[in-house]
Amino acid sequence: MSEVLITPSELSSFMSSEPTVVIDTRDAASYAAGHIPGAVNLNEVFTYLATSTPQGYAELRQKFADAFGKAGLSGTETAVIYEQSMASGFGQSCRGYFLLTFLGYPKIKVLHGGFAAWTAAGLPVTAEVPSPAPAAFPVDETAGEVVIDAAAMLAAVSDPAVAKLDVRDVDEWIGESSSPYGKDFCPRKGRIPGAVWIEWYRMMKPTGDGPRFKSAPEILAECATVGISPETPVYLYCFKGARASNTFLALKEAGVKDVKMYFGSWNEWSRDPALPIEDGHPAAR
Secondary structure, eight states: OOSSEEOHHHHHHHHHHSOEEEEEOSOHHHHHHOBOTTOEEOTHHHHOOOOOSHHHHHHHHHHHHHHHHHTTOOSSSEEEEEOSOTTTSTTHHHHHHHHHHHHTOSOEEEETTHHHHHHHTTOOOBOOOOOOOOOOOOOOGGGGGGEEOHHHHHHHHTOTTSEEEEOOOHHHHTTSOSOTTOTTSSSOOSBOTTOEEOOGGGGEEOOTTSOEEOOHHHHHHHHHTTTOOTTSOEEEEOSSSSHHHHHHHHHHHHTOSOEEEETTHHHHHTTOTTSOOBOSOGGGO
16 A cells, blocks of 8 residues: 555545645646635645755745645644646646655655546535644755755766656657747757656556556556666656656655656756757657
8 A cells, every 4th residue: 555645535534533734736726616625725836946056945945844834734734735637737746745755744645646536536525715724844954865956967967877767748858849838938958868768647557537656566667668677776857846756756656766856857957058968859869
């Protein structure tokens, strides 16, 4: 049984027996149309763009320590994060999971299947907006070791022992688009040199109830296609750390031991002309 992923029925029981703060990462309009009772809306989990400089990571830490504290997380409660479905929000619930991991929060779960799974199970939905009691959010700065900066990623470019795993959509990987925000949102298109590619969707599979994470053996089989084993150090990136957060959770669930995130991802890397890229179609290499 997963320690992180929780089903709708499990969450329904859990909420009635344990201190819980449920966080809805969807946009404000979707939240207003109906959400899990008691859920707090925090769309910035998905939208906030971070840089990987020391100042950028300090701002990220402060931003979300404040936001999660206002949502009522004190360290006693379990944080449960959800999005619409596992494949429709670019991994935004998992980005919430990763941010809480970065901050060192001790109790984190992700609703497997998201809000779509909750409603499909016939569980209650409300438009009522809660007023959580603000809490002092506990930050463990040593937990920040799960992120790396651009300098560490650059050093890894020349280190074949580290897998630089690009999980962006195919049009970004082949250099036809720079981001999900538009083909030319970033100044350069391409890849970090030496990166291998597993499109983030491959960590999941369709079920009758919507996309769900694959089993650990299935995820490890996907990893093996690009030479990643449970012992391989993996540095993940996407555009802004959302899809890579989905993959981060998948790899950790599957038992890959050393996984770190380049959270600045392509949004940052592509904007620094001093950083190398591979461009053109990968097949032409």
